[in-house]
Structures are given as structure tokens and as C-alpha cells.
Amino acid sequence: MLDKALKGSPRYWGWVVILLGLIGAGFGFYLYQFSEGLKITGMSRDVSWGFYIGQLTYFVGVAASGVMVVLPYYLHDYKAFGRITVLGEFLAVASIIMCGLFVMVDLGNLPRMLNIIIYPNPTSILFWDMIVLNVYMLLNLVIGWNVLSAEKKGMPYAGWVKVLVYISIPWAFSIHTVTAFLYAGLPGRHYWLTAIMAARFLSSAFCSGPALLILLCLIVRKFTRFDPGKEQIHTLGSIVTYAMILNVFFFALELFTAFYSQIPGHMHPIVYLFAGLEGHSRLVPWMWTAAFFAFVALLLLIIPATRRKIDVLAVACVCVVIATWIDKGLGLVIGGFVPNAFDRVFEYWPTFPEIMISVGVWATGFFVLTILYKVATSVKEEVAV
Amino acid sequence: MYDGGKIITGLVIGVGLLLFPVFYNAGKAAKAPERVLTEKAKAAQKCVEPISFMKTEHMKMLDEWRQQVVRDDVRYYKSTSGKEYYKGLQTTCLDCHSNKSKFCDQCHDYVGVDPYCWDCHIEPKENQ
Amino acid sequence: MAMDRRDFLKIAGLTALLGIGGKTGFELLAPGAAEAALKDIPLTAGKKWGMALDVLLLDEEVMDACVEACHNHNNVPHIGNPKEEIKWIWKETYDHAFPGQENEYLAEAFKKKNFLLLCNHCTNPPCCRVCPTKATWKREDGIVMMDMHRCIGCRFCMAACPYGARSFNWGDPRKAPKELNPDFPTNREFPMRSMGVVEKCTFCAERLAKGLFPACVEAAAKVKPNALIFGDLDDPQSEVRGALRKRYSIRRKPELGTGPNIFYMI
Structure with a gap:
């Protein structure tokens, strides 16, 4: 089936070449980082995780696109999603590949990476996160590929694939929970030390993943002869709506606990993010941008008249993507480190090489996504004929 | 066979590229370096274990030592000769073999290994 | 063997x-x-190494001597950039060493006074819990040890440590500015670190093994005896336990349940 990816329009090849160029540029900057060390990033002894780990966190969320189409289809027998399960699964695969790469570029000593497997520490959440993320990626790849090849041959997929599908559903919940646990169990990091962290991760994932999936479905509809379907997009829109409401609600719960209790440690990171602390306010415009887009997204999603218009829904999805990306890709990680363990404020901002390495990782993810979607849509076009 | 010509041409080019280093380096083998000992090492006459053992097993021994010293705090080594040695690359090994560039590097370069010991461990000051 | x-x-x-x-x-x-x-x-x-610092004896001279002795012994370079600085033991004011404990009517003597901070060698260390490779772990004698051969540089331990006691090698320590480190490496019998690993105070485990006190304790003793009292907290007869019996002491962030083993006698 992979041969489908070798036949495409000039536009397809142009896009592939652009992505390969960005991957090459990112790789070049990575070689620079590899020889000079992580000092070429904006990270410091005070904010010791930054943009890379933020992107890991965000894309773990996007990987929820898989389960949000698989669950209604297989557990609720919602037939309409049958058309697009593979799109959700392949987006999940590309997301997790980005997660893995973001962890790898963040490591100080990449050649020793396998020490995680050679000397595993079961009390380390990072060890478990590695397991759940890799297994989730494999599940989605194997399931998506097999279902698609069965569809190509016009045959039902094998029974064992269905078993994997049922495993993949609870597994999807585990990736968000375990990734949240990376943060939620650390003493002394008040912004992260919250029991609702995993619930926030799930709600954020269940809106950001499907929102991106809706946008991708619209792109697929525009550029290929495969139509993911109106009903499918509307149902995804409803999922995004509920999840985004929960996401904002959960964040409001954090605000209440911090500001009604008036405990300084709980308030400070939030004050830093939204108002600035001790004269440092680098993230303030970003966080208010996130808040604004979250508000617009909710407005457009909750009102049925606007949500039912595909174009408006697309705008709402863009708003969700922006809001959740700032929240998880920037605010969550940086907010956890400010103020630092000494109640001092040191700011972080990614450097140009750091951004370029991230661009390289994004391009790799979108390259994988492009190839997988090319295969999927080509098969679907062929079957439809 | 479809595209038979293309496949065979591709195979020939691929195999050629693969074997290129072999042909390129044929007949150019470098001379194996001689082991160079310092006066101190010569005077000691023996290492912590017999020379033959050290030649083939020193890397394993150093790996064990670092594991035992750092992780188990077991810092002394009982040699098969019965003697006790403090396990230390800088303080024990290189105390005798202070000619690192000759004793270590020459042979490591020859066999093409690049141990990362010296990322952290400090090379002795050699009088060159 | x-x-x-x-x-x-x-x-x-x-x-x-x-x-x-x-x-x-x-x-x-x-x-x-x-x-x-x-x-x-x-x-x-020792079964549970710990330290009591006599805050009344800790003047700038003692503290500077401790920091210098430690960093010289352990080959800790000055990076010259506060964002990348590597610290095994360092000075910090009261309100930043004990955040949350400060108050506006604090005794004058404490307002500007520096405290000496180092790894707390916690009884229940979160850094060891989160390390994915056991590159940092709790030894039987209580030392929270680092294996720089194994560390992959994920920096999870830095996120987990509530005391800021862990430093990452953002660059190669060998490339630390020469003008700040004319004699680096200062101790040719001890290694330094490679780029991309985390490091921290080890209570000078290799000195303890030879029956020597940690470098900071030895240095402090020369300037002001008893400013730093090191010993086995598990042994009721030890000097450190004797000192703690007599004087009121505080610890950094004990409410987090990490069980810090560095005591500040005030």
C-alpha cells in the first residue's frame, strides 16, 4: 500500500519537498545543539524544561484524535465514524512520533537513551510514559494499517485487529493520565501539584485532538476525492464542544482553589502567567491570547447555529488549537517553574535554534502524517470508484 | 521481470558503494602500534592482573570498577595475585600509565574505538 | 572479585x-x-549521613571557604552565567532559602544573613523516585548519589527537587571560561562531568570512604570549628545528634515530606 505514497500530484510532491527541507534544517540545528549542548536553548537551571517538553505535552493530547473516533465507532456502534477512524488513528501515530522526537531532542545525552530500558526504574513516571506512548503508537499504526488494507481488498479485517481496538481504547486514556502524572506528583511545583491534572489533560486532549482532526478532514475533502463526510465532521464538532467546555471549566477550578485559598505558592504561577510577577511578564500576552481564543471557541461551538456551519466550525477549531497549544505547549510547563524553588522569578523564552529544531520535529510529524494520509485517501478513493 | 535492467543497475551501484571502503583501504593497513610503558610501569613489572588478561579484558574490568565504585561503594580490588588495589582510573591506572597519549590513545585510534572516559576523567599532564 | x-x-x-x-x-x-x-x-x-549547620557561626568567611573547598575538590567550574551555573553548595538569603517562612518583623540579624545551602540528602528523595534510569539513587548510608555514567540528562530530577539542589551541564564544563577558572580542573584526582548530565552534592562519598570528612566540613573546621557538624543521624551518640539535642533547628520545606537531612541550628 505504501506505493500509493509514491504517486501524487506536483502539489503533493511540492509539499513533501518543503517538509523534507524543514526536516533537514531542523536536523542541522540539532547537530549544532548536539555538539554545543542544551545551552543553545533558552532553558536554564531555573526553568529546566521548556518548549520541547511543552510540545511533547501538547502532542500527547493531539493523539487523542484516535480514540475519539474509535470509541464511538466500536463501543457505541456509531457507524458514520467508520469512514474516518483511520484518519484519527494516523494522526495519533504522527503525534506520538513527534512526542518521541521532542523527548529525544530534549535529552542531554541522547546516545544513552536506551538506559531507560537497560536500567528501568518502575517508580519513574517517565519510564511508564515511554511504555504507554510507544504501545499506543504501535496499536494505532497496526490497527489503522490493517483496517485500511482490509478495506482495500474489500474484506472484513481480522479478528485479532478488533481485540487490539478494544485494548487501544482504555490505552488512550492511559497516555493522557500518565503524561499528566509526570507533572502532578512533584512536591514543590504548585502549579502542577493538583489532583485534577489528569482530568485536565484528558479534557484538553479530547478537544485539541478532534479539533485538529476536523481541520485535517476539511483539508482532505478539499485536496482529494475522498470526502470524510458532513455528519462525521459535525459529530466531531460536538465532541470538541463538550471537551472544550470541560477543559475551561477544569481550569476555572484551579483558579478558584488558588485564589479563594489565597495560598501564595498556588497563586504565584497563575499570577505570573496572566499578570506577571516581580516585573516579569513575558507570557502574559500569550496567556491572554489563549484565554481570548478559548472564549471565542466556546462561543462559536456552544451556539448550535454557528457550530452547524462548517466554515464557522473550522474557525472555532482553529481557536481551540491555538488556545490549547498555548495552554499546554507554553503555559503549563513554564508556569510550573516560575517562581523557582527559591521563590525567585527567572524567565524562559525559546531561542531561534530551539524553535528551528522544533520546526524540524513538527515537519517530521507532518511528513509521516502526509504519507499515511496519502495512502489512506488513495485507498479510499480507489474503493469508492 | 519488470524493470529488470534498472534493478540490476541499482544493485550493482548499491553493492559497489557498500564495498567502496574495502577497496579504498585495500593494501593500506596501518602498522599495529607498539605498547609503550613509562619508567614507573616498567619498574612495577606487573599490572593489577597479568598482561595478557589486561590486554583483552581491561575495558570490561574498568566498566566493572566504575559500576562497583560509584554504585556499590566497593572501592578496593583484590587481584588474583592477592594484592589490594584502589579502583581508580585517574588515581591508580594512570598513576603508572601516565603516558595516556601513547599507552591508551595510540591503540584505541588503531582499532577505531573512542571511549568516552575522558569526557569526565582527567588526562594526566604529559611532558611532551 | x-x-x-x-x-x-x-x-x-x-x-x-x-x-x-x-x-x-x-x-x-x-x-x-x-x-x-x-x-x-x-x-x-554511617547509616544515615546528615549535617547540622550552626547558623550563628556561619559568617561569610566560613561559607566562602566551604563553597570554595567543595567546588575545588569536586571540579565544579564557574560558568559565569547565572542561568547555567553549577552549584553543589552555595549561599542564599533567608527569605529565598526558606520561602514561606519569611515575615516582615524578622530579626534584623536574619534579614540580610546568608545561609549555606546544599543537597538535603532527603530520607524520601523525590529526585530518586522520578529518575528513569536509577542514575540517582539513595545509598544505604543515606547519601543521595549520582551516577554520571548513567544519567541521560532528562532533567526530571531537577523538576522534582524542591530545593534547587541539582545542576545540569548545559554546556561542556571543559569549555567554562578560562579567566574564571584559571586552574580548572582543580582536583586532578577526581573526575569532572560531561556535557548533558545532572550533578549535585554527594557528601564527598569518595572522601568518606577514606575516612575523611566532606570537603566543606573540613574547610569550615579550619575557619570556625563546629560551624558544620557532619555525622550519622542514626547514631544517638554522634556529634551531630548531640548538637541537635541541644539546639533548636529548622529544615528547608519539611512540609513536603521529603525528610531533608540538613539541619539549620538557629
Whole structure:
């Protein structure tokens, strides 16, 4: 089936070449980082995780696109999603590949990476996160590929694939929970030390993943002869709506606990993010941008008249993507480190090489996504004929 | 066979590229370096274990030592000769073999290994 | 091949007694010589190493001596950039060393006073819990140890440590500015670190093994005896326990349940 990816329009090849160029540029900057060390990033002894780990966190969320189409289809027998399960699964695969790469570029000593497997520490959440993320990626790849090849041959997929599908559903919940646990169990990091962290991760994932999936479905509809379907997009829109409401609600719960209790440690990171602390306010415009887009997204999603218009829904999805990306890709990680363990404020901002390495990782993810979607849509076009 | 010509041409080019280093380096083998000992090492006459053992097993021994010293705090080594040695690359090994560039590097370069010991461990000051 | 722990302790203790630590501490003992049992040597048999710092004795001179001795012994370079600085032991004011404990009516003497901070060698260390490779772990004698050979540089431990006691090598320590480190590496019998690993205070484990006090304790003793009291918290007879019995002491962020083992006697 992979041969489908070798036949495409000039536009397809142009896009592939652009992505390969960005991957090459990112790789070049990575070689620079590899020889000079992580000092070429904006990270410091005070904010010791930054943009890379933020992107890991965000894309773990996007990987929820898989389960949000698989669950209604297989557990609720919602037939309409049958058309697009593979799109959700392949987006999940590309997301997790980005997660893995973001962890790898963040490591100080990449050649020793396998020490995680050679000397595993079961009390380390990072060890478990590695397991759940890799297994989730494999599940989605194997399931998506097999279902698609069965569809190509016009045959039902094998029974064992269905078993994997049922495993993949609870597994999807585990990736968000375990990734949240990376943060939620650390003493002394008040912004992260919250029991609702995993619930926030799930709600954020269940809106950001499907929102991106809706946008991708619209792109697929525009550029290929495969139509993911109106009903499918509307149902995804409803999922995004509920999840985004929960996401904002959960964040409001954090605000209440911090500001009604008036405990300084709980308030400070939030004050830093939204108002600035001790004269440092680098993230303030970003966080208010996130808040604004979250508000617009909710407005457009909750009102049925606007949500039912595909174009408006697309705008709402863009708003969700922006809001959740700032929240998880920037605010969550940086907010956890400010103020630092000494109640001092040191700011972080990614450097140009750091951004370029991230661009390289994004391009790799979108390259994988492009190839997988090319295969999927080509098969679907062929079957439809 | 479809595209038979293309496949065979591709195979020939691929195999050629693969074997290129072999042909390129044929007949150019470098001379194996001689082991160079310092006066101190010569005077000691023996290492912590017999020379033959050290030649083939020193890397394993150093790996064990670092594991035992750092992780188990077991810092002394009982040699098969019965003697006790403090396990230390800088303080024990290189105390005798202070000619690192000759004793270590020459042979490591020859066999093409690049141990990362010296990322952290400090090379002795050699009088060159 | 390996000696068991007790034999090793005896040998280490004997070496210390004979005053032959350091460079000549190897190749000294014929087998059996260590049988002159030296189990009473206190510095090789700790079960829970800890330290009490006498805040009243800790003036700038002592603290600077401690920091210098530690960083010289352990080859800790000055990076010259506060964002990348590597600290094993360092000075910090009261309100930043004990955030949440400050108040506006604090005794004048404490307002500007510096405290000496280092790894707390916690009884329940979160850094060890989160390390994915066991590159940092709790030894039986209480030391929170680092294996720089194994660390992959994920920096999870830095996120987990509530004391800011862990430093990452953002660049290569060998490339630290020469003008700030004219003699680096200062201790040619001890390694330095490679780029991309985390490091921290180890209570000078390799000195303890030879029966020597940690470098900071030794340095402090020369300037002001008893400013830093190091010992086995598990031993009621130890000097450190005696000091803690007599004086009121505080610890950094005890409410987090990490069980810090550095005590500040005020």
C-alpha cells in the first residue's frame, strides 16, 4: 500500500519537498545543539524544561484524535465514524512520533537513551510514559494499517485487529493520565501539584485532538476525492464542544482553589502567567491570547447555529488549537517553574535554534502524517470508484 | 521481470558503494602500534592482573570498577595475585600509565574505538 | 572479585587511621592486614549521613571557604552565567532559602544573613523516585548519589527537587571560561562531568570512604570549628545528634515530606 505514497500530484510532491527541507534544517540545528549542548536553548537551571517538553505535552493530547473516533465507532456502534477512524488513528501515530522526537531532542545525552530500558526504574513516571506512548503508537499504526488494507481488498479485517481496538481504547486514556502524572506528583511545583491534572489533560486532549482532526478532514475533502463526510465532521464538532467546555471549566477550578485559598505558592504561577510577577511578564500576552481564543471557541461551538456551519466550525477549531497549544505547549510547563524553588522569578523564552529544531520535529510529524494520509485517501478513493 | 535492467543497475551501484571502503583501504593497513610503558610501569613489572588478561579484558574490568565504585561503594580490588588495589582510573591506572597519549590513545585510534572516559576523567599532564 | 562491604570499610578505615588517604591510598594492604578490625572509625560506617549547620557561626568567611573547598575538590567550574551555573553548595538569603517562612518583623540579624545551602540528602528523595534510569539513587548510608555514567540528562530530577539542589551541564564544563577558572580542573584526582548530565552534592562519598570528612566540613573546621557538624543521624551518640539535642533547628520545606537531612541550628 505504501506505493500509493509514491504517486501524487506536483502539489503533493511540492509539499513533501518543503517538509523534507524543514526536516533537514531542523536536523542541522540539532547537530549544532548536539555538539554545543542544551545551552543553545533558552532553558536554564531555573526553568529546566521548556518548549520541547511543552510540545511533547501538547502532542500527547493531539493523539487523542484516535480514540475519539474509535470509541464511538466500536463501543457505541456509531457507524458514520467508520469512514474516518483511520484518519484519527494516523494522526495519533504522527503525534506520538513527534512526542518521541521532542523527548529525544530534549535529552542531554541522547546516545544513552536506551538506559531507560537497560536500567528501568518502575517508580519513574517517565519510564511508564515511554511504555504507554510507544504501545499506543504501535496499536494505532497496526490497527489503522490493517483496517485500511482490509478495506482495500474489500474484506472484513481480522479478528485479532478488533481485540487490539478494544485494548487501544482504555490505552488512550492511559497516555493522557500518565503524561499528566509526570507533572502532578512533584512536591514543590504548585502549579502542577493538583489532583485534577489528569482530568485536565484528558479534557484538553479530547478537544485539541478532534479539533485538529476536523481541520485535517476539511483539508482532505478539499485536496482529494475522498470526502470524510458532513455528519462525521459535525459529530466531531460536538465532541470538541463538550471537551472544550470541560477543559475551561477544569481550569476555572484551579483558579478558584488558588485564589479563594489565597495560598501564595498556588497563586504565584497563575499570577505570573496572566499578570506577571516581580516585573516579569513575558507570557502574559500569550496567556491572554489563549484565554481570548478559548472564549471565542466556546462561543462559536456552544451556539448550535454557528457550530452547524462548517466554515464557522473550522474557525472555532482553529481557536481551540491555538488556545490549547498555548495552554499546554507554553503555559503549563513554564508556569510550573516560575517562581523557582527559591521563590525567585527567572524567565524562559525559546531561542531561534530551539524553535528551528522544533520546526524540524513538527515537519517530521507532518511528513509521516502526509504519507499515511496519502495512502489512506488513495485507498479510499480507489474503493469508492 | 519488470524493470529488470534498472534493478540490476541499482544493485550493482548499491553493492559497489557498500564495498567502496574495502577497496579504498585495500593494501593500506596501518602498522599495529607498539605498547609503550613509562619508567614507573616498567619498574612495577606487573599490572593489577597479568598482561595478557589486561590486554583483552581491561575495558570490561574498568566498566566493572566504575559500576562497583560509584554504585556499590566497593572501592578496593583484590587481584588474583592477592594484592589490594584502589579502583581508580585517574588515581591508580594512570598513576603508572601516565603516558595516556601513547599507552591508551595510540591503540584505541588503531582499532577505531573512542571511549568516552575522558569526557569526565582527567588526562594526566604529559611532558611532551 | 569484589570485596564485601565490611572488608572494604575496614580497609577504608585503616587507610584513614594511617593518614594515607588520597593518591597513595592504593596498593597498600597485604591481604589480611585489614583484619586489625577498625570498625569504630566513625566516618566509614554511617547509616544515615546528615549535617547540622550552626547558623550563628556561619559568617561569610566560613561559607566562602566551604563553597570554595567543595567546588575545588569536586571540579565544579564557574560558568559565569547565572542561568547555567553549577552549584553543589552555595549561599542564599533567608527569605529565598526558606520561602514561606519569611515575615516582615524578622530579626534584623536574619534579614540580610546568608545561609549555606546544599543537597538535603532527603530520607524520601523525590529526585530518586522520578529518575528513569536509577542514575540517582539513595545509598544505604543515606547519601543521595549520582551516577554520571548513567544519567541521560532528562532533567526530571531537577523538576522534582524542591530545593534547587541539582545542576545540569548545559554546556561542556571543559569549555567554562578560562579567566574564571584559571586552574580548572582543580582536583586532578577526581573526575569532572560531561556535557548533558545532572550533578549535585554527594557528601564527598569518595572522601568518606577514606575516612575523611566532606570537603566543606573540613574547610569550615579550619575557619570556625563546629560551624558544620557532619555525622550519622542514626547514631544517638554522634556529634551531630548531640548538637541537635541541644539546639533548636529548622529544615528547608519539611512540609513536603521529603525528610531533608540538613539541619539549620538557629
